[in-house]
Amino acid sequence: MKIKDLLERPERSKISLEFFPPKDRALWPKFFDTVQRLRGLDPLFASVTYGAGGSTQAATLEIVTTLKRDFALEPMAHLTCVGASAQILRSFLDDLDRAEVANVMALRGDPPQGETAFTPSDDGFQHASDLVRFIAAEYPDMGVGVAGYPEGHPEAVGLKEDLDFLKMKLELGGDFAVTQLFFDNDIYWKFVQRTREAGITKPILPGIMPIFSLKFIQRITSMCGATLPAAFLRDLEQADARGGDAAVQEVGMAHAAAQIQDLLDNGAPGVHLYTMNRSDGCLRIMEQVRR
Numbered sequence: 001m002k003i004k005d006l007l008e009r010p011e012r013s014k015i016s017l018e019f020f021p022p023k024d025r026a027l028w029p030k031f032f033d034t035v036q037r038l039r040g041l042d043p044l045f046a047s048v049t050y051g052a053g054g055s056t057q058a059a060t061l062e063i064v065t066t067l068k069r070d071f072a073l074e075p076m077a078h079l080t081c082v083g084a085s086a087q088i089l090r091s092f093l094d095d096l097d098r099a100e101v102a103n104v105m106a107l108r109g110d111p112p113q114g115e116t117a118f119t120p121s122d123d124g125f126q127h128a129s130d131l132v133r134f135i136a137a138e139y140p141d142m143g144v145g146v147a148g149y150p151e152g153h154p155e156a157v158g159l160k161e162d163l164d165f166l167k168m169k170l171e172l173g174g175d176f177a178v179t180q181l182f183f184d185n186d187i188y189w190k191f192v193q194r195t196r197e198a199g200i201t202k203p204i205l206p207g208i209m210p211i212f213s214l215k216f217i218q219r220i221t222s223m224c225g226a227t228l229p230a231a232f233l234r235d236l237e238q239a240d241a242r243g244g245d246a247a248v249q250e251v252g253m254a255h256a257a258a259q260i261q262d263l264l265d266n267g268a269p270g271v272h273l274y275t276m277n278r279s280d281g282c283l284r285i286m287e288q289v290r291r
């Protein structure tokens with residue numbers, strides 16, 4: 001079922017989950033064990049990221065197929081413009097169709113490791129909007145999610161331009177947006193307000209990333225442009241000095257739980273949890289949230 005239709009059912013879970021394909025095939029049993037444990041949260045849908053290389057793309061396909069077939073989850077496959085020809089895209093989307101996977105997250109993707117700028121393929125898939133247009137024209141039955149950036153995409157000319165492109169993606173066929181991670185809910189609420197003022201009416205799902213390691217989150221935020229609020233960063237640094245990752249995780253989980261609670265209490269259309277493939281931490285976070 002299309003996620004946009006699921007989002008209209010008030011009785012359904014408001015939590016969705018994001019996984020990434022494990023690098024090594026030997027880790028798949030452990031990965032599916034994680035999925036099984038998190039399935040207990042009754043997620044509205046489960047998305048699976050898409051890497052820059054061919055083998056990780058095949059893994060995305062196989063995992064979403066398995067989530068649908070063996071776990072009765074509503075999966076969403078991420079898909080990017082990196083190295084994308086019309087033929088490769090059709091092959092991937094046909095496979096999704098056959099597996100009855102009804103949703104795809106249309107992204108531009110980041111340049112492969114070692115490259116600084118994004119280079120479009122010969123078929124001209126340069127922006128996520130090109131992918132959305134292609135999917136809407138050739139696979140009209142496919143539900144489409146797109147990415148939104150509450151603090152602006154790092155390459156954006158400006159916040160207004162970035163919002164215009166989000167609007168464009170949603171007008172071309174995107175059903176909803178999932179946001180980049182953020183750690184201050186005010187940033188999300190202000191972003192939603194700006195989208196509404198810009199005439200966007202579709203759901204904007206907040207993306208929440210729990211912090212399990214200070215070094216890791218500092219690397220991620222420096223790449224994606226999300227802000228770690230000063231007071232929160234200080235708490236994380238103090239925890240790190242006191243007890244390393246274990247102490248950082250306690251602070252990070254409490255913060256994520258508080259963010260999720262506030263988002264749900266104040267009417268966010270859902271919450272998309274970047275699980276980092278960590279069942280224990282995510283279950284502990286969700287134990288603290290009244291749903």
Ligand SMILES: Cc1cc2nc3c(=O)[nH]c(=O)nc-3n(C[C@H](O)[C@H](O)[C@H](O)COP(=O)(O)OP(=O)(O)OC[C@H]3O[C@@H](n4cnc5c(N)ncnc54)[C@H](O)[C@@H]3O)c2cc1C
Nearest residue numbers: 049050078107108109110127128147153155156162165180
């Ligand atoms: C929820 C979420 C999930 C993600 N999952 C993955 C994943 O699975 N795999 C992966 O590789 N990456 C993933 N990413 C990262 C994403 O690929 C990067 O952030 C990428 O740099 C931009 O992707 P986009 O789809 O937002 O691109 P776009 O919407 O194309 O935007 C990219 C930049 O170009 C600008 N722009 C957009 N359209 C135009 C236009 N028509 N003309 C001029 N400028 C334009 C925008 O302002 C922005 O600065 C994810 C990001 C998010 C938020």
